[in-house]
Amino acid sequence: MRLPGFFLSGVNRRAACYVAYVMSSTTDAVIAANRFGLGAKPGELLALAGGARDALDAQLQAPVPQPAGTLKSSAQIVTAIADARRQQRQARQAGATPDVVAAALNLGKVMRPLYVADCVARLQLAVTSERSFIERLVHFWSNHFAVSVDKLQVLGLAGAMEREAIRPHVLGNFAQMLQAVEQHPAMLLYLDNVASTGPQSIAAQRLRRRAAARVPGLNENLGREILELHTLGVDGGYSQHDVTTLAAMITGWSVEGGDGVLADGETGRFRFREALHEPGSKTLLGRAYTQDGIEQGQRALRDLALHPRTAHHLATKLVRHFAGDEPPPSVVQRVAAAYLKADGDLPATYRALLGCHEVWEPQLSKFKTPADYIHSIWRALALPVADNARALAPFDQLGQRMFAPGSPAGWPDVSAGWDGSSALLKRIELTHGIAQRTASRFDALALADASLGSNLTSATRTAIARAQDGVQGITLLFASPEFMRR
Amino acid sequence: MTQLTRRDLLKHAAAAAAVTTGGLLLPQRMAFAAVGQGDARLVMIVLRGALDGLSVVPPVGDPAYAALRRQIAMPPAGSEGGVLPLDATFGLHPSLSFLAESWQAQQLTVLHAVATPYRERSHFDGQDVLESGHLRAHAAQTGWLNRALMQLPGPRQRDAGIALGANIPLLMRGPAAVASWSPSKLAQLDDDTLQRIGDLYASDGLLSRRLADALSADAIAKQAQAEDVDTQAMAGPGLRGAAAQYTETVQAAAGFLRRPDGPRVAVFDTTGWDTHANEGAAQGQLAQRLKALDGGLRTLRDSLGPVWQHTAVLVVTEFGRTAAINGTGGTDHGTGAAAFLLGGAVRGGRILANWPGLSASALYEGRDLRPTTDLRSVFKTVLRDHLAVPQRHIESQVFPDSKAAPYVADLMRNASA
Numbered sequence: 001m002r003l004p005g006f007f008l009s010g011v012n013r014r015a016a017c018y019v020a021y022v023m024s025s026t027t028d029a030v031i032a033a034n035r036f037g038l039g040a041k042p043g044e045l046l047a048l049a050g051g052a053r054d055a056l057d058a059q060l061q062a063p064v065p066q067p068a069g070t071l072k073s074s075a076q077i078v079t080a081i082a083d084a085r086r087q088q089r090q091a092r093q094a095g096a097t098p099d100v101v102a103a104a105l106n107l108g109k110v111m112r113p114l115y116v117a118d119c120v121a122r123l124q125l126a127v128t129s130e131r132s133f134i135e136r137l138v139h140f141w142s143n144h145f146a147v148s149v150d151k152l153q154v155l156g157l158a159g160a161m162e163r164e165a166i167r168p169h170v171l172g173n174f175a176q177m178l179q180a181v182e183q184h185p186a187m188l189l190y191l192d193n194v195a196s197t198g199p200q201s202i203a204a205q206r207l208r209r210r211a212a213a214r215v216p217g218l219n220e221n222l223g224r225e226i227l228e229l230h231t232l233g234v235d236g237g238y239s240q241h242d243v244t245t246l247a248a249m250i251t252g253w254s255v256e257g258g259d260g261v262l263a264d265g266e267t268g269r270f271r272f273r274e275a276l277h278e279p280g281s282k283t284l285l286g287r288a289y290t291q292d293g294i295e296q297g298q299r300a301l302r303d304l305a306l307h308p309r310t311a312h313h314l315a316t317k318l319v320r321h322f323a324g325d326e327p328p329p330s331v332v333q334r335v336a337a338a339y340l341k342a343d344g345d346l347p348a349t350y351r352a353l354l355g356c357h358e359v360w361e362p363q364l365s366k367f368k369t370p371a372d373y374i375h376s377i378w379r380a381l382a383l384p385v386a387d388n389a390r391a392l393a394p395f396d397q398l399g400q401r402m403f404a405p406g407s408p409a410g411w412p413d414v415s416a417g418w419d420g421s422s423a424l425l426k427r428i429e430l431t432h433g434i435a436q437r438t439a440s441r442f443d444a445l446a447l448a449d450a451s452l453g454s455n456l457t458s459a460t461r462t463a464i465a466r467a468q469d470g471v472q473g474i475t476l477l478f479a480s481p482e483f484m485r486r
Numbered sequence: 487m488t489q490l491t492r493r494d495l496l497k498h499a500a501a502a503a504a505v506t507t508g509g510l511l512l513p514q515r516m517a518f519a520a521v522g523q524g525d526a527r528l529v530m531i532v533l534r535g536a537l538d539g540l541s542v543v544p545p546v547g548d549p550a551y552a553a554l555r556r557q558i559a560m561p562p563a564g565s566e567g568g569v570l571p572l573d574a575t576f577g578l579h580p581s582l583s584f585l586a587e588s589w590q591a592q593q594l595t596v597l598h599a600v601a602t603p604y605r606e607r608s609h610f611d612g613q614d615v616l617e618s619g620h621l622r623a624h625a626a627q628t629g630w631l632n633r634a635l636m637q638l639p640g641p642r643q644r645d646a647g648i649a650l651g652a653n654i655p656l657l658m659r660g661p662a663a664v665a666s667w668s669p670s671k672l673a674q675l676d677d678d679t680l681q682r683i684g685d686l687y688a689s690d691g692l693l694s695r696r697l698a699d700a701l702s703a704d705a706i707a708k709q710a711q712a713e714d715v716d717t718q719a720m721a722g723p724g725l726r727g728a729a730a731q732y733t734e735t736v737q738a739a740a741g742f743l744r745r746p747d748g749p750r751v752a753v754f755d756t757t758g759w760d761t762h763a764n765e766g767a768a769q770g771q772l773a774q775r776l777k778a779l780d781g782g783l784r785t786l787r788d789s790l791g792p793v794w795q796h797t798a799v800l801v802v803t804e805f806g807r808t809a810a811i812n813g814t815g816g817t818d819h820g821t822g823a824a825a826f827l828l829g830g831a832v833r834g835g836r837i838l839a840n841w842p843g844l845s846a847s848a849l850y851e852g853r854d855l856r857p858t859t860d861l862r863s864v865f866k867t868v869l870r871d872h873l874a875v876p877q878r879h880i881e882s883q884v885f886p887d888s889k890a891a892p893y894v895a896d897l898m899r900n901a902s903a
Contacts, residue, residue: 098557098764098815148610150609151609192608220606228624234624234625398652399652399653407610407611407614408610409610415692416659417653418653419696420649420652420653420654420665420666420696421665421666421667421696421700422651422652422653422665422666422667422668422700422703423652424693424700425697425700425701425704428675428680428683429675432675459686460686463682463685472679472682475683476679476682476683476686479683479686480686481686481687481690481693484693
């Protein structure tokens with residue numbers, strides 16, 4: 001902010017300092033609510049103006065909230081799946097026609113209401129939260145450990161995984177989050193680890209002795225994604241041998257109450273199946289692991305969590321998420337160093353990020369994802385969230401169906417993944433529809449000030465002021481370049 | 487304020503953009519790549535979810551086929567619900583009447599027992615390999631078709647492609663600028679509001695460019711739809727929901743491609759091919775989808791008019807399905823797949839299949855159709871012989887590490903290389 005020269009002379013010097021202070025504190029408030037949060041609710045910018053950086057830090061000091069409502073645990077959900085399977089088996093044994101047998105296993109019908117309930121509760125929290133930085137972090141880690149509900153098996157489980165394995169550790173330690181996620185039924189099912197079997201395991205040897213037609217074997221899916229996506233990163237210096245080894249280390253990491261040979265147990269919880277586990281010591285990334293059973297994989301995950309390449313990978317993603325598509329290497333380095341110094345403690349890592357002056361530059365460096373575009377509109381207008389699937393329609397419309405990134409790599413986190421021409425038009429259309437429904441209740445200019453604060457440009461202010469009616473004014477606000485970005 | 491028509495708006499936006507630095511001009515934006523009417527066009531349709539090649543191009547003459555497929559085995563030609571005959575071994579699913587006509591007209595090449603280098607059975611990784619053109623999943627953030635667009639000969643090659651859909655699939659992501667289009671309710675937005683948004687974006691390079699792209703694509707699509715009234719009548723009344731949207735997408739693709747100043751390459755995808763249960767045979771779930779796909783291809787041919795002569799359409803999927811029926815009347819993820827190459831530019835009427843057979847010992851890992859042809863061979867040949875992408879660029883930029891995938895002779899009618 002450049003101030004006119006006369007401001008700095010004589011008695012006005014103190015006034016100049018005050019203006020500069022007010023300017024920076026309001027800029028901080030907008031950055032805290034917009035860049036680090038899910039967008040300002042009415043009154044939020046004013047409340048933050050007293051000390052936005054302290055307010056963000058304070059958000060890190062209370063437990064992570066859980067979504068409200070009676071949501072089912074993953075154990076209950078997996079049990080429901082197992083029940084559906086059992087009914088199907090019974091139908092088959094009773095000699096039902098193939099159509100009836102297939103209909104008995106209508107996973108979608110069992111799972112969709114659970115999916116909708118979880119998504120609506122999550123949206124409700126995102127839209128109303130007073131600590132939306134925490135919700136951003138939850139969404140970030142959920143996307144880091146993405147399971148995608150286009151694999152029907154996890155349709156009802158994705159939300160449960162976020163509640164059970166992500167939220168409890170977002171303000172804890174990454175190493176523990178990693179263990180919790182890799183032992184969660186959603187991840188084990190999504191990346192096909194439940195039946196992964198060691199070639200020398202008890203089960204495989206038994207089948208070979210019986211000369212069985214098919215002897216199950218290793219599934220590398222989860223082992224590979226742990227290395228490539230969850231910890232070291234694709235350029236993290238591991239080999240195919242490491243992939244196979246880690247997959248072997250986590251053989252037997254399974255879920256109770258599955259199908260066929262996995263049918264024992266009922267509760268749908270994580271279960272280590274000794275019989276499927278590949279015995280013996282193994283060497284991962286040049287380090288020997290001599291532990292037996294489940295401990296071997298757990299020890300490997302602990303080491304992976306605190307590996308310098310993991311620190312670099314996580315820091316790069318965090319900085320890209322909050323500070324710009326091209327994360328400045330110096331910031332990444334500082335955040336990674338803080339992560340390692342604190343042995344994977346996440347609040348210490350976030351504080352390192354918040355302590356970098358680069359992330360407090362007012363320049364808008366990120367194009368909002370469709371989800372956060374929606375969240376910020378709902379927050380700006382304090383719109384209610386419908387208690388049914390209709391609440392999720394805008395996410396479908398803008399191409400970011402909740403928990404459905406389509407791949408374990410998660411949603412893209414750069415502008416190029418979201419700024420297609422048709423995608424922009426969809427945002428404008430959505431905005432226009434919302435404006436038509438809400439305009440009578442709002443003053444567009446006051447709304448612009450309350451949600452964008454010092455980000456509101458004079459061009460947008462003028463455009464809103466000159467709008468022919470409230471619908472157009474609100475459409476212009478939400479379509480404006482500064483509302484599309486953070 | 488005077489009433490602006492959409493046309494006025496486009497003109498006005500262009501004029502406004504002409505005096506700004508970042509803005510791109512609408513009429514100029516409409517001039518995608520300045521191709522001639524006779525230049526080659528390519529349409530790629532990605533069928534997500536793993537199309538069951540053994541039902542779509544059933545090997546009814548293979549001695550193991552009927553026993554493997556049991557109640558979903560397609561009956562031989564001539565019997566009730568029988569296949570449309572191709573040769574002694576293969577037929578076409580009876581829902582594919584347009585493809586059968588294309589076969590008769592020697593405008594369809596059937597590809598069978600094909601696969602990308604991917605050998606696991608995960609949809610997302612399979613699609614990633616199919617679209618990135620690399621040997622393994624997540625190896626790149628760009629798609630091979632986008633990289634190929636960068637290497638198209640001639641001037642202004644950078645705007646040669648369009649993706650039908652809100653977001654751009656990996657296949658079309660990368661350094662080449664690609665517009666996207668999907669059916670919209672833009673009509674609900676008045677021109678005045680659009681104009682004001684355009685003005686608001688005047689000093690924002692990215693957004694003004696995107697909005698101009700979107701409006702020009704929308705204008706072309708509207709125009710194409712207006713010209714397609716006859717085609718719509720042919721497609722039949724009563725189309726609703728997904729089917730109507732699909733027809734709209736196909737017509738839009740044709741509308742873009744047939745313009746002399748339009749893009750040369752269009753991409754879209756359809757989902758729902760993951761037939762784990764109740765797949766059906768001549769009738770049923772898969773038959774319904776195939777009928778819609780076939781109808782869409784017919785609409786594409788009709789809508790393209792004379793441009794069809796210069797068009798190649800590739801219909802591909804990430805991998806095939808198990809050789810045997812599973813316990814729920816469907817099939818599970820497999821390996822070897824079927825694909826189609828059709829269009830006026832295709833030297834068709836043949837099956838490209840080094841058929842491995844379906845005997846127990848021939849199956850891949852004891853369960854899947856064994857792939858014998860690398861799908862990249864087909865892609866590379868279409869790029870070289872149809873779009874005239876220089877071979878050295880194909881090898882270095884588009885499909886690195888693809889020496890194992892040789893070019894296919896005589897795939898196209900007028901090889902331009």
